[in-house]
Amino acid sequence: MSEEERKRLIELYREERAEKKREIALPPLPHAERGKVVMRFAPNPNGPPTLGSARGMIVNAEYAEMYSGKLVLRFDDTDPRTKRPLVEAYDWYLEDFEWLGYKPDIVVYASKRIPIYYEYMEKLIDMGKAYACLCKREEFKKYRDAGENCPHRDSSPEQSMEIWEKMLDGRYEEGEAVIRIKTDMQHKDPAIRDWVAFRIIYETHPLVGDRFIVYPTLDFESAIEDHLNETTHIIRGKDLIDSERRQKYIYTYFGWGYPVTKHWGRVKIHEFGKLSTSSIKKAIDEGIFTGWDDPAVPTLRALRRRGFESEAIKKFFISLGIGENDVSVSLKNLYAENRKIVDERANRYFFVENPVLIEIEGMEEEIPVELPLNPSKNTRRKLKGGRRVYISGKDLDRFETGEMFRLKEFCNVRIVDIEKMKFEFTGTEIEEDIKKGRNIIHWLPEDDVLECRVISPEEEYRGKVERNVLNDMGRVVQFERFAFCRVESAENNEVIAIYTHP
């Protein structure tokens, strides 16, 4: 086959493929009307958005976009104790949304809207659909397990209202009184039976301080907010599947329509194992991680620091879909997506890991060397080719006496004696027999390098890097034959880079 012929066939085939290629996309949303869809993402800001949050952010925002609808970001921060919010984290969500390329149309802080929830609560009490319960936690559990009403269930709205007001006045201790929604104490799923809508927590809230002592539970707050925000579709993890069954009682009492729901399964990422926000926090406090942006931590800010493109993260999650089965997926898929984006943009440099200095005999003069900086843009960079160069110990270990190798774009070297570290210059033109093998290696001039540390989630690589990287501060570059890395900082002749992926 001639070269012409080959090219023609490739061209032909490429077109065929392009036609067949289907964009990975989210499935259509049931009962979705263009322009009327309201999606929401409702995190508790007790830490920065993680990879897990990203799924919720991306999927909900994508649907809002797909149907020209609205996106509500709602902070479900109604527990100042067990799931204590972090003040800084509120803004982190906004930041990360922006980084992902989305902008919530409405931002709701549940803790600032507690008086609204009180109003609805009072209506329910008046309607006899909720009651104040003075049972101890364990006591009520007995009734729940037995499927029997607790004695307080039959109190009048007036009696309940009185207790409610005393709760608000701080006349009860924590745990002494709660407000329950009347559901069905015989419901076959015990989780549904008369659930708690409000409880007393004496704790300063990071956002609203000491304004409240009676806080709504997630189910109550979320039920009211979803109605108030006119949420049309809820997509969330299946751990919240009971919420729907619980909240529907309120919706029925008020005559509201419940949004269309969809619950997805858990995502487990091989590389991170099971890291919850609270366990990350603990590990940070213990000094195992350096912070929320430690490269080993699955937060969006850490991924950003590592040099991931938000576009890659979006594709990664969209490809996971919104199935109800749990998924266990490898970050390699994310790497592949990211590589597609970054490969074209990244400038190439030499980073020599575990550097070994060698002297090339017969190499008398310094030769200026030009190498491709970015192959897809055809730009070039320069290095000084001299008699003494660093090569990686990893490469050296593979070589034997008598073998030839080539310093990429510079010169050929024969190994005279590997034990005695004797090397000999054999020319600058590339030779066929070298080209065949894997013996073209990267290198650095002895006298014009910077120290370099590459931090990866697993380990820290030490070596030397060419001075040219300073031009790419903050960006992702490729250290040839090593990996893609983001150049983070340079101080005292030492460059710090973060390992992105191979």
Next chain:
RNA sequence: GCUCCGGUGGUGUAGCCCGGCCAAUCAUACGGGACUCUCGAUUCCGUGACCCGGGUUCAAAUCCCGGCCGGAGCACCA
């Protein structure tokens, strides 16, 4: 234990609602070839799956029943 949900190649995913066009899609991974002065990219070829057992039907990945396996919930957490 009780209540729900789910099980398609190594890993994800499409198809399942409305049985036939599915000897099952796409991606990634893996193996091999080409190309390239990177172990990256590109490109070509290949490997590889409908959890099991019954039933309904001319026909089942798709519907029904049972089993097995996995998950979630059963909180005054979100």
